[in-house]
Amino acid sequence: MASSTGGRVFGTDGVRGLANGLLTAELALDLSVAAAHILGEAGAFEGHRPRAVVGRDTRLSGEFLEAAVCAGLASAGVDVLRVGVLPTPGVAHLTSGLDVDLGVVISASHNAMPDNGIKFLARGGVKLADDVEATIESRLREPWQRPTGAAIGRISTYYQGIHxxxxxxxxxxxxxxxxxxxxxxxxxxxxxxxxxxxxxxxxxxxxxxxxxxxxxxxxxxxxxxxxxxxxxxxxxxxxxxxxxxxxxxxxxxxxxxxxxxxxxxxxxxxxxxxxxxxxxxxxxxxxxxxxxxxxxxxxxxxxxxxxxxxxxxxxxxxxxxxxxxxxxxxxxxxxxxxxxxxxxxxxxxxxxxxxxxxxxxxxxxxxxxSVMTRLPQVLVNVPDVDKARTDDDALASAVAAEEAALAGSGRVLLRPSGTEPLVRVMVEAESHDRAREVAERLAGVVRERLAL
Incomplete structure (x- = not known):
């Protein structure tokens, strides 16, 4: 069953977006249920009652998202240890140290407060593989047999986690x-x-x-x-x-x-x-x-x-x-x-x-x-271009010419953005002015050659 959320949910670091906009309580609950199902089917829960650690950062929205995640996991038969406010690496450490089956971090990292995010950790405190995330997304909101009675998960607070x-x-x-x-x-x-x-x-x-x-x-x-x-x-x-x-x-x-x-x-x-x-x-x-x-x-x-x-x-x-x-x-x-x-x-x-x-x-x-001397670095973003054509021969020649002129005292990195319709031109040189000059010159070639 394809995701019914209207587009790809997982990004490069879990699910992240405007809390109560993209990332709703309903989505948080559904993701948790789907994650429990996929990991259970993969054999992660064989021979024991599944357990999960759930932690969050200090955003206001973390409170309702934590409640939704815990509810989703418990409804799928997973016992939840709620550790409250704890850094991502702290949740990862407890996921490994307590030998639980799943860790969940509710955080949007360095993003501004209105955003929030959810990332899942597998046994051992490691991030889920891309294909596992894709499978979770594909199974959102599918019909399922809900556990009842004693098979329902329990939710408890693990106060000693931070210590x-x-x-x-x-x-x-x-x-x-x-x-x-x-x-x-x-x-x-x-x-x-x-x-x-x-x-x-x-x-x-x-x-x-x-x-x-x-x-x-x-x-x-x-x-x-x-x-x-x-x-x-x-x-x-x-x-x-x-x-x-x-x-x-x-x-x-x-x-x-x-x-x-x-x-x-x-x-x-x-x-x-x-x-x-x-x-x-x-x-x-x-x-x-x-x-x-x-x-x-x-x-x-x-x-x-x-x-x-x-x-x-x-x-x-x-x-x-x-x-x-x-x-x-x-x-x-x-x-x-x-x-x-x-x-x-x-x-x-x-x-x-x-x-x-x-x-x-x-x-x-x-x-x-001081063991390292930072070379001046300039990054220019070139928007509204066809980032799929960065292998253009004339562009490649321009980059090669600039690198040859820098003669080992600097370098050029030209790469398409992974999330936006733009190309990033990064140049390092012995001076900021030289780096800026080369970067602007190559950005002009990008605009000319890759114009939409």
């Missing part, structure tokens, strides 16, 4: 963080309680900002998409470092003691050297996307570390890591996966690992980040 997650985070550290003063921007999101608690338990002095969610203020001018409040707070409090999380705390960007931003590529550079020195960087390889700064690639080459590049998107990074057993991967956005300790990106874990590196080396975050 188990914090203990897990602190347990990953090889050393305490005593003597460090840290600012953490919680984005009024899912980690408003767990991130400061984990950092304090690890021994750091913590200043928590944007840690008072009211259902409306998640990601509002704060967190990993708005670093200015964190920069000001680090300087005001004389902190050694600052960390900004997003709404569901699966990503983290940093600020050093001088208030300078340390982006995802620099974070990956630091952690790659950390894991290599600890003997934990499998095959001396780190996974990154094609959007990684050329300065990152150069730094890794100097360190003798191989970089495997994937398409943009954390699911592609994770696929490459899982395929070869790699232990580190991530994106420029600060979505970093440390597979020794987590199945998803975990912003608090990333912060803890960076701080532990500062302790064991005696260096500040700025000094550690």
């Amino acid at each position: 188990e997650y914090i203990a897990h985070l602190v347990g990953t550290l090889p050393t305490g963080l005593e003597g460090l003063k840290v600012v953490v921007d919680c984005a009024h999101g899912a980690a408003f309680a767990s991130a400061p608690a984990a950092l304090r338990t690890a021994g750091a002095e913590v200043v928590a900002i944007n840690a008072a969610p009211d259902g409306h203020n998640i990601n509002d001018g704060c967190g990993s998409t708005h670093l200015e409040p964190l920069q000001r707070a680090v300087l005001e409090h004389g902190a050694d470092a600052g960390f900004a999380l997003d709404g569901d705390a699966d990503r983290c960007l940093a600020v050093d003691a001088d208030g300078d931003v340390v982006d995802g590529d620099q974070i990956l550079s630091i952690l790659a050297l950390t894991l290599r020195d600890r003997g934990r960087l499998v095959h001396d390889t780190v996974v990154a996307t094609v959007m990684s700064n050329l300065g990152f690639l150069q730094a890794m080459e100097r360190a003798g570390i191989r970089v495997e590049q994937t398409k943009v998107g954390d699911r592609y990074v994770l696929e490459a890591m899982n395929a070869h057993g790699y232990t580190l991967g991530g994106e420029q956005s600060g979505h970093v996966i440390l597979s020794d300790h987590a199945t998803t990106g975990d912003g608090t874990l990333t912060a803890l690992m960076l701080l532990s590196r500062m302790v064991e080396t005696g260096q500040g975050l700025g000094s550690l980040a």
